[in-house]
Amino acid sequence: MTDSTLRSEAGVTADEFRTMMSGFPTGVAVTTTYLDGVPRGMTCSSMCSVTLEPPTLLVCLRVGSPTLEAIVKSGAFAVNLLHESARETARLFASGNPDRFDLIDWESAPDSAGPHLVRDAGTVADCEVALTQRVGDHVTVFGGVRRITDRDPRPPLLYGLRQFRSWSAI
Template sequence: MTDSTLQSAAEVTADEFRTMMSGFPTGVSVTTTYLDGVPRGMTCSSMCSVTLDPPTLLVCLRFGSPTLEAIVKSGAFAVNLLHESARETAQLFASGNPDRFDLIDWEPVPDSAGPHLVRDARTVADCEVVLTQRVGDHVTVFGEARRITHPQPQPPLLYGLRQFRSWSQV
């Protein structure tokens, strides 16, 4: 790598990077947890598998978010992978609306790591936090899956080019 390559990388703006990443479609999830019995959650499109043994995934959450704080304190979270008809829920949990859990159907499943969005999730993974790592304005949270359920076997909701789409629209 030359010095000119390093200079070019340092000149990339947040808007340029956001535009580039918007062209990489991804699945949509709502990451949830409880803090002192109160549900917390946010839309998250930065989620991926890490390893099969042990079954581990990661989510990247904005530093300073109440959901991240609750996950770190509780040590557990649920990843609700949304199905193609759950666009409104994705938008609601991305909005920051403090009443979001009053506006959707969810269940406090016994021994779950966070609320299950039973109407909107195609799959839910209950995870235990095994590692967190701050990078810039986000924190990567690694979670070992302890249970996986499939409440709504429908195609997944996708996000790319700053739009939600269903798998069948692609």
């Protein structure tokens, strides 16, 4: 079966799949970029490492997302790994609020691939788009990591069972 023919042969519904995946906790990130100098970003819990050589990670973003469109056009993005105190930021960037960048602290360095969330990110990875692959209603974006900025040593924010938790609360 090729990527273009991936489908659920058993007829599993989106709700059944979402319920199953909610039982698998994952870290929470805000993926950011710029398009024509304007910051874009969204909460993303579908992120993982791919390879150490070269350092590569992936994020999965919804088709039709303005953030995805901006990442593809700009060719670069930042992955802000949220720490345990950043629940409200995770909710804000999941909400679609068009003023989200006016409501949080962020910075832009000349060589950053996207806004760095200065109060909320434990670590930020600046990436260049290496490959994109659409599967169903999402696009997997592979990013070559060109810089890592450690910001805050607090434990990471997790998402599972449709709620945010801190690593230290487990």
